[in-house]
Amino acid sequence: MAVTMTAAASERVKSFLANRGKGIGLRLGIKTTGCSGLAYVLEFVDELNADDEVFEVDDVNVIIDSKSLAYLQGTELDFVKEGLNEGFQFTNPNAKGECGCGESFNV
Amino acid sequence: MALLQIAEPGQSTVPHQHRLAAGIDLGTTNSLVASVQSGLPKTLTDAEGRDILPSIVSYQQDKILVGDSAKALAIEDPQNTIVSAKRLLGRSLADIKQKYPNLPYTFSGNEDHPSIATVQGDINPVQVSSEVLSTLVERAKQALGGDLEGVVITVPAYFDDAQRQSTKDAATLAGVKVLRLLNEPTAAAVAYGLDSAQEGVIAVYDLGGGTFDISILRLNKGVFEVLSTGGDSALGGDDFDNAIVDYLVSEFELQRPLSHQLERQLLEQACRAKELLSSQDSVEVVINHQQQTLTLELSKATLNELIMPLVSKTLRACRRALKDAGVSTSDVHEVVMVGGSTRVPLVREQVGDYFKRQPLTSIDPDKVVAIGAAIQADVLAGNKPDSEMLLLDVTPLSLGLETMGGLVEKIIPRNSTIPVAKAQEFTTFKDGQTAMAVHVLQGERELVEDCRSLARFELRGIPAMAAGAAHIRVTFKVDADGLLSVSAMEKSTGVEASIEVKPSFGLEEGDIIKMLKESVTHAKGDIQARMLKEQQVEAARVVEAVQAAVQQDGNALLTDDELAAIENALAQLTKISQTSDIAQIEQAIKDVDTITASFAERRMDSSIKTALAGHSVDEV
Numbered sequence: 001m002a003v004t005m006t007a008a009a010s011e012r013v014k015s016f017l018a019n020r021g022k023g024i025g026l027r028l029g030i031k032t033t034g035c036s037g038l039a040y041v042l043e044f045v046d047e048l049n050a051d052d053e054v055f056e057v058d059d060v061n062v063i064i065d066s067k068s069l070a071y072l073q074g075t076e077l078d079f080v081k082e083g084l085n086e087g088f089q090f091t092n093p094n095a096k097g098e099c100g101c102g103e104s105f106n107v
Numbered sequence: 108m109a110l111l112q113i114a115e116p117g118q119s120t121v122p123h124q125h126r127l128a129a130g131i132d133l134g135t136t137n138s139l140v141a142s143v144q145s146g147l148p149k150t151l152t153d154a155e156g157r158d159i160l161p162s163i164v165s166y167q168q169d170k171i172l173v174g175d176s177a178k179a180l181a182i183e184d185p186q187n188t189i190v191s192a193k194r195l196l197g198r199s200l201a202d203i204k205q206k207y208p209n210l211p212y213t214f215s216g217n218e219d220h221p222s223i224a225t226v227q228g229d230i231n232p233v234q235v236s237s238e239v240l241s242t243l244v245e246r247a248k249q250a251l252g253g254d255l256e257g258v259v260i261t262v263p264a265y266f267d268d269a270q271r272q273s274t275k276d277a278a279t280l281a282g283v284k285v286l287r288l289l290n291e292p293t294a295a296a297v298a299y300g301l302d303s304a305q306e307g308v309i310a311v312y313d314l315g316g317g318t319f320d321i322s323i324l325r326l327n328k329g330v331f332e333v334l335s336t337g338g339d340s341a342l343g344g345d346d347f348d349n350a351i352v353d354y355l356v357s358e359f360e361l362q363r364p365l366s367h368q369l370e371r372q373l374l375e376q377a378c379r380a381k382e383l384l385s386s387q388d389s390v391e392v393v394i395n396h397q398q399q400t401l402t403l404e405l406s407k408a409t410l411n412e413l414i415m416p417l418v419s420k421t422l423r424a425c426r427r428a429l430k431d432a433g434v435s436t437s438d439v440h441e442v443v444m445v446g447g448s449t450r451v452p453l454v455r456e457q458v459g460d461y462f463k464r465q466p467l468t469s470i471d472p473d474k475v476v477a478i479g480a481a482i483q484a485d486v487l488a489g490n491k492p493d494s495e496m497l498l499l500d501v502t503p504l505s506l507g508l509e510t511m512g513g514l515v516e517k518i519i520p521r522n523s524t525i526p527v528a529k530a531q532e533f534t535t536f537k538d539g540q541t542a543m544a545v546h547v548l549q550g551e552r553e554l555v556e557d558c559r560s561l562a563r564f565e566l567r568g569i570p571a572m573a574a575g576a577a578h579i580r581v582t583f584k585v586d587a588d589g590l591l592s593v594s595a596m597e598k599s600t601g602v603e604a605s606i607e608v609k610p611s612f613g614l615e616e617g618d619i620i621k622m623l624k625e626s627v628t629h630a631k632g633d634i635q636a637r638m639l640k641e642q643q644v645e646a647a648r649v650v651e652a653v654q655a656a657v658q659q660d661g662n663a664l665l666t667d668d669e670l671a672a673i674e675n676a677l678a679q680l681t682k683i684s685q686t687s688d689i690a691q692i693e694q695a696i697k698d699v700d701t702i703t704a705s706f707a708e709r710r711m712d713s714s715i716k717t718a719l720a721g722h723s724v725d726e727v
Binding site: 012013015016019020023026027031040041042043044045046047080082083084085086087088089090 | 109110111112113114115116117118119144145146147151152153154246249250251252
């Protein structure tokens, strides 16, 4: 399995997808930006691109482009609550360093 | 580790630049904040899990309390605890005293900008509102995990310029950027996604704790127009509770006045019974009084009987609002329910029967306005692809300025979508005129005296030129929140003057409707009056121009007879222009034109000769 999700994450993703009422799944990806070089992408997907791969993780279609896949192998997506704030968190074994805020990383 | 939200396709942000935004329902009694996260709009709660913040601020010696903690002090320390500040926003002292004569506050400050004396000094309503806004903004920052790009704040549809400006000022004071002020009924319609339809008439029925508002909106190509508003500022769910209390008092054969404690117990039981009867057919009311236990079985049928007169009152307001809007119940496509009191089944039933359609109730009626504001804030902050249309509002009345003869030149017509900016060029009326007064007006009528004066300013430093030679560009701008600014610029020198319109009193909803109605009734007379004024202005201009020419060249170019004929024609024109016969004035202007035609030719020849003096024709 390329990536995994915690129960909390898959439950939230399913409800957000249902609420949106359209779309074919959830995109995980990386893009080059930020203070430490790479940043995560988390988006709804309406159509697939040519280099996309689709994985079924806990009944959710997870879409990852082939370039990002190399950096995301083995990543776990979690949904956590910190005080009043809640959101998704990536645990990525490929990441070697993160910037102070954790929003970008390098490999 | 920063927490992430799911973005729309292609709308992921780079780190540290998340476009966080929130919608705020700044209510009279209660306020809420909501935001869209991972595509889902929801209200944000405080650390105790409460989403409703009572709009109450208590000023104490050493601290300022907001919300529930302030509410606790409202009875104990009413002078320093300010409730319902929204009712005071943008109003003059005289206005407040007339509308709410029994407020417990000591007012200070001046007539136009009243404030309330508290232990922390004089506090104005804008400051009170800004405390409520700060509390909600702080909550949103924590819940969303960062600074806000901005907020959308909702205001009643009938809020005038001064009240809207005060709301914006409160946000500025709270240190948050206002992306847009949005009408409350429009926000409710947006929450139900009604803006995605192309057109239709929507009724928004808003029955809160203490107020009732009905708004009739028309959606036209993605733009919500407010056709009419109505309601009752002293009718709400509290009156339902009071009706039940009165019934209990008479059934239990209690003699008023009762102790505060007993009144409170009755009110609590009444409120509980009302809420339970939304889902069951009867409820037992238990009151402990003088070591006795009084009980009573209250049925849904009895409750309905008790509150029916109040519900009927709201329906009468609906009928008036529809009439004002010029539509009938069959034109209404959707009915949106807002406010906690719309949970009462009888209200839903009666509203459904009246409009002959099932009202929309699936979104929590206490939260629906904040949810709509959050959706709009998300779009304005740039989290949606460009294809999603922005919701627009419109100007309720035309905006224009005064021109010669007391006429109104409309620059921005009524129902223009905002934001809008329009410019028009004007010129000077007299030779050597160096200043111009700009008088900004609002209304549909043709004459200044029939419209509402919003502001006046002067453009000075226009270079002395012949009448009609200066080019003065007057620009009217209405920003996204409906606030007007006007500027005037003389093009050759670039001298400029401008004004932001912040009238101390705005128009009441009733005034707007009245002004619109009058413009229709008086349409024909107004146009006649306008044509007459125009001809009179033209006559005065002709007389002045000819007199100036005669003074300059008359001796050189005219015979005595010609001069006498011209003076005679001018005198005739001056006399006729005092009458109200448009055709005659027009004829007299033509007569002057004919008589002065050869004089004009000679002047032209002579000025060409002067220009060519000393040059040969070949040079030209």
